[in-house]
Amino acid sequence: MTADDLAFADVVELQRLLTAKAVSSVELTELYLKRLETYGPVYSAVVTILHDRARREARRADRERVRGRVRGPLHGIPYGVKDLLATPDAPTTWGAQPYRAQHFDFDATAVRKLSDAGAVLLAKLAMVELAGGFGYGDADASFTGPGRTPWNAKFWSGGSSSGSGIAVAAGLVGFAIGSETSGSILFPSTACGITGLRPTYGRVSRHGAMALCWTLDKLGPMARSARDLEIVLAAIAGADPRDPTAVDVPLTAPRRRPRIAVLKNATKGAMPAVAANFRASLKALATFADIAGEVALPKGPWGPVVGTIVDAEGAAAFRDLIESGKSRGLRNADDKLGGYVAYATPAVDYIDALRQRAKLNAALEAAFAGYDAIVSPTLHTVTYPVGIPFDKAYPKFGGGPSLIAPGNLAGLPAIALPNGFGPNGLPTSVALLGRAWGEATLTAIGARYQRATDFHTKRPPLTTGRP
Structure with missing residues (x-):
């Protein structure tokens, strides 16, 4: 097995190699550290590489393995986290210039749980400043610069979990943790050609994570395969006294043929390649699941x-940040002003949105009752070019129904699976x-789909030169 083969192996395969003593955690860690140093700056993937912590945790994992103590399927596996998760080893910058020197003296719960599982933390990964909460309109929205997809560095990696998507796609980590408020795991997973899971709201503790939107924020895994997602989610899920929204719910899937509905008009406004x-993908899914016709998204102001x-x-x-005027120190032009716009949101509008939310969520639950999942393209286009405002990139496409806003509003889980390639x-x-709480069903569907396809195994044409 070559170094590249090792770097792009999924967690299940890496653990098999570690168990067989074909590689050690220290060797795997050194491989990834070198790749982070080589490729991280090219694609704007990294904020801080944690050399000392990574080597310390890798040595611990190897010592424990020699003594016969293996903590589980993540033992000795190196990973990275979006830089909104607290660690004491480096600044936690939230992707934003005003917070570049911000330090916490503890690990976020998700990081602590991964450490307890024997995983090896390599790096704090780049992200869109403040997770995009101030309304950025182009790719240049982090002090690390625009995230670039490893498939074509002239195009955006997606956000706000930009570095997490890049690092997995480029073979810089074994897996990564991202976050989603409204698309921030699903978009970069698509743009970077990886597999991503947005868990049910409350599945994973957010203690130690930057808060953007308390009633929408979710942490989730980004990896090279659906089977990896299930393993990582099992390690980070569960109740936490420091986050009262986090609960214990079993990760189980029904033992029957999945019943999947297709979102009505799913490809309306989509690029031909996306359609x-x-x-x-529907044909591949139909080999092991019942494709049970179409279901319409209930009408409503989901996005607003x-x-x-x-x-x-x-x-x-x-x-x-807003009241002090320090938000003007943000990088993106829209973000410099967006906080003031958000600050002016009337309380009555917020209360009315919460009332509308309850009605919309009930309508969504009724429409989708009887199905294990609803399938649609994740995005209607490929990702955007760097240097062009998002709304100018593909004027002929878009406008079709999307499940990203409805799914996040209802706090429902979703999985993104690579299914091919489009322009550029x-x-x-x-x-x-x-x-709700159906992540195991989604990862099971994803694993079956990935046994029938090979898109998740494709490797991008990496470069060491700046675009």
């Missing part, structure tokens, strides 16, 4: 309701929206 890849909630809660989360060699993906 074609979606049709091919999400936007109002994010504005109001985000302005409260960053009130000091850029990846596309298919998404499945599941029922």
Whole structure:
């Protein structure tokens, strides 16, 4: 097995190699550290590489393995986290210039749980400043610079979990942790051609994570395969006294043939390649699942309701930043002003959005009852070029129904699975929206799909030169 083969192996394969003593955790860690140093700056993937911590944890994992103590399937596996998760080893910058020197003296709960599982933390990964809460309109929205997809460095990696998507796609980590408020795991997973899971709201503790929107924020795994997602989620899920929204719910899937509905008009406004890849995905899914016709997304102001909630809660989360004027130190032109716009959200609009949310969520639950998942293209286009405003990138496409805002508003889980390529060699993906606490069903569907396809095994054409 070559170094590249090792770097791009999924967690299950890496653990098999560690168990067989074909590689040690220290050797694997050194390989990834070198790749982070080589490729991280090219694609704007990294904030801080944690050399000392990574080597310390890798040595611990190897010592424990020699003594016969293996903590589980993540023992000795190196990973990275989006830089909104607290660690004491480096600044936790939230992707934003005003917080570049911010330090915490503890590990976020998700980081602590991964450490307890024997995983090896390599790096704090880049992200869009403040997780995009102030309304950025182009890719240049982090002090680390625009995240670039390893498939074509002239195009955006997606956000706000930009570094997490890049690092997994480029073989810089074994897996990564991202976060999603409204698309921040699913978008970079698509743009970078990896597999990503947004868990049910409350599945994973957010203690030690930057708060953007308390009633929408979720942490989740980003990896090279669906089987990896299930392993990582099992390690980070569960109740936490420091986060009263986090609860214990079993990760189980029903032992029957999945029943999947197709979102009505799913490919309306989509690029031809996105539509074609979606049709091919349906054929692959139909080999092991019942494709049970179409279901329409209930009509309603999904996007505006999400936007109002994010504005109001985000302005409260960053009130000091806005009132002090320090938000003008943000990088993106829209973000410099967006906090003030959010700050002006009337309380009546926020209360009305919460009332609308309850009605919309009930309608969504009724429409999707009886299905294990609803399938649609994750995005209607490939990712955007760097240097062009998002709304100018693909004026002929978009406008079709999307499950990203409805799924996040309802706190439902979703998985993004690579399903092909479109213009400029850029990846596309298919998404499945599941029922509350149905992550195991989604990962099981994803694993079956990935046994029938090989898109998740494709490797990007990496470069060491700046685009």
